[in-house]
Amino acid sequence: xxxxxxxxxxxxxxxxxxxxxxxxxxxxxxxxxxxxxxxxxxxxxxxxxxxxxxxxxxxxxxxxxxxxxxxxxxxxxxxxxxxxxxxxxxxxxxxxxxxxxxxxxxxxxxxxxxxxxxxxxxxxxxxxxxxxxxxxxxxxxxxxxxxxxxxxxxxxxxxxxxxxxxxxxxxxxxxxxxxxxxxxxxxxxxxxxxxxxxxxxxxxxxxxxxxxxxxxxxxxxxxxxxxxxxxxxxxxxxxxxxxxxxxxxxxxxx
Amino acid sequence: xxxxxxxxxxxxxxxxxxxxxxxxxxxxxxxxxxxxxxxxxxxxxxxxxxxxxxxxxxxxxxxxxxxxxxxxxxxxxxxxxxxxxxxxxxxxxxxxxxxxxxxxxxxxxxxxxxxxxxxxxxxxxxxxxxxxxxxxxxxxxxxxxxxxxxxxxxxxxxxxxxxxxxxxxxxxxxxxxxxxxxxxxxxxxxxxxxxxxxxxxxxxxxxxxxxxxxxxxxxxxxxxxxxxxxxxxxxxxxxxxxxxxxxxxxxxxx
Numbered sequence: 433x434x435x436x437x438x439x440x441x442x443x444x445x446x447x448x449x450x451x452x453x454x455x456x457x458x459x460x461x462x463x464x465x466x467x468x469x470x471x472x473x474x475x476x477x478x479x480x481x482x483x484x485x486x487x488x489x490x491x492x493x494x495x496x497x498x499x500x501x502x503x504x505x506x507x508x509x510x511x512x513x514x515x516x517x518x519x520x521x522x523x524x525x526x527x528x529x530x531x532x533x534x535x536x537x538x539x540x541x542x543x544x545x546x547x548x549x550x551x552x553x554x555x556x557x558x559x560x561x562x563x564x565x566x567x568x569x570x571x572x573x574x575x576x577x578x579x580x581x582x583x584x585x586x587x588x589x590x591x592x593x594x595x596x597x598x599x600x601x602x603x604x605x606x607x608x609x610x611x612x613x614x615x616x617x618x619x620x621x622x623x624x625x626x627x628x629x630x631x632x633x634x635x636x637x638x639x640x641x642x643x644x645x646x647x648x649x650x651x652x653x654x655x656x657x658x659x660x661x662x663x664x665x666x667x668x669x670x671x672x673x674x675x676x677x678x679x680x681x682x683x684x685x686x
Numbered sequence: 687x688x689x690x691x692x693x694x695x696x697x698x699x700x701x702x703x704x705x706x707x708x709x710x711x712x713x714x715x716x717x718x719x720x721x722x723x724x725x726x727x728x729x730x731x732x733x734x735x736x737x738x739x740x741x742x743x744x745x746x747x748x749x750x751x752x753x754x755x756x757x758x759x760x761x762x763x764x765x766x767x768x769x770x771x772x773x774x775x776x777x778x779x780x781x782x783x784x785x786x787x788x789x790x791x792x793x794x795x796x797x798x799x800x801x802x803x804x805x806x807x808x809x810x811x812x813x814x815x816x817x818x819x820x821x822x823x824x825x826x827x828x829x830x831x832x833x834x835x836x837x838x839x840x841x842x843x844x845x846x847x848x849x850x851x852x853x854x855x856x857x858x859x860x861x862x863x864x865x866x867x868x869x870x871x872x873x874x875x876x877x878x879x880x881x882x883x884x885x886x887x888x889x890x891x892x893x894x895x896x897x898x899x900x901x902x903x904x905x906x907x908x909x910x911x912x913x914x915x916x917x918x919x920x921x922x923x924x925x926x927x928x929x930x931x932x933x934x935x936x937x938x939x940x
Binding site for chain 1: 731733742761823828934
């Protein structure tokens, strides 16, 4: 594909876009790293309010020695009846690095939320979202979108412009990340806090319980990691040096 | 192309600084902060603690569930502190357990007018509270159980807690680790000294004869095998025996 008409119309990234982009990047990488550690401690996912080693999991991931460890003894039912809930004692020394894992996760969460709040406010006030990020109706025609998907799959990516305007698929991806995935990850995170949900129980209703929120939190993290992978491929394919200069020190795109 | 930038860097920094100050300053007056031990992670924990204390209403009740929601409940950590050689073994605890806990007493000390020793029968003479709540473990699992006990606030008031009290420290049989709560959580209506679980006496593995329930924090604050409670008028996170010195967050509302 040729650069066509894109380069002449390109605007450079605003300073607040660049700074929040990199704060969010560092925060996100830390969140993924510590999130993986936290998931390794209990690599089971559930729906609803309750899920633990004594209840069936929706999926169980083979990502630590805690996977299907089976170390339980002394089963005792709380009530009479065949399917009464039970108590069992854990005999297995589990993998657990949550002491630093959890605290670093929340510290990075502060970074993401701080950058996110500044970005959202500035994006609304400056008109950046309206002008550059929200796909216009005409850009969402299925046939045109499909043609662009095919182009991307064949890695035919237009050359770097170093800023807006963005392509239609690019807009859809950024829209999903900025307005759906990241806010969803923060709100599912809040839904896992006993103190926050005591004051705001609607957060539990929104997701259908603590474990549902935890599972959605994980699925959104997977979606964001996939986005990151595609994002990096696109940056490389479209012109790595130009894109990096535009998102760091460069003022003008060329 | 010139960009429209409504937020200059200087205005952004000033506004952000003022907002952060507004968040932290109101909390500083009332809330004594735990030590950070020079750790960036503990500083992050404190930021979360201050944000919760500043932004969340004082003592919201956590969600209470119905009897049919009661689930299976893993027992972890020390589960047999009466058995020599096992994790958390305590010879005094073994002696009390062999006597059916008849000689067990809870010491209530510190800045109170009437320090004293409470037997289980003494504690059961207080008006009781029964609540069906979700236990949220830092590992990521959850379980719902019905807890019966005396609200900690009743015992503290009966002991003549001083107005100068700023925190309450908890000492247990199974470990040297000291945990503490600020007065907001210590006097929370759902913070219980629990002697009953799911309609019967607490099992040994779940903390018999008496455990703490702190419903608006993560599970590890709900100490099992209580021995002694000390009300303090200077903030005490347990020092070198506290969780913060061991690398874990002192406040776990999240």
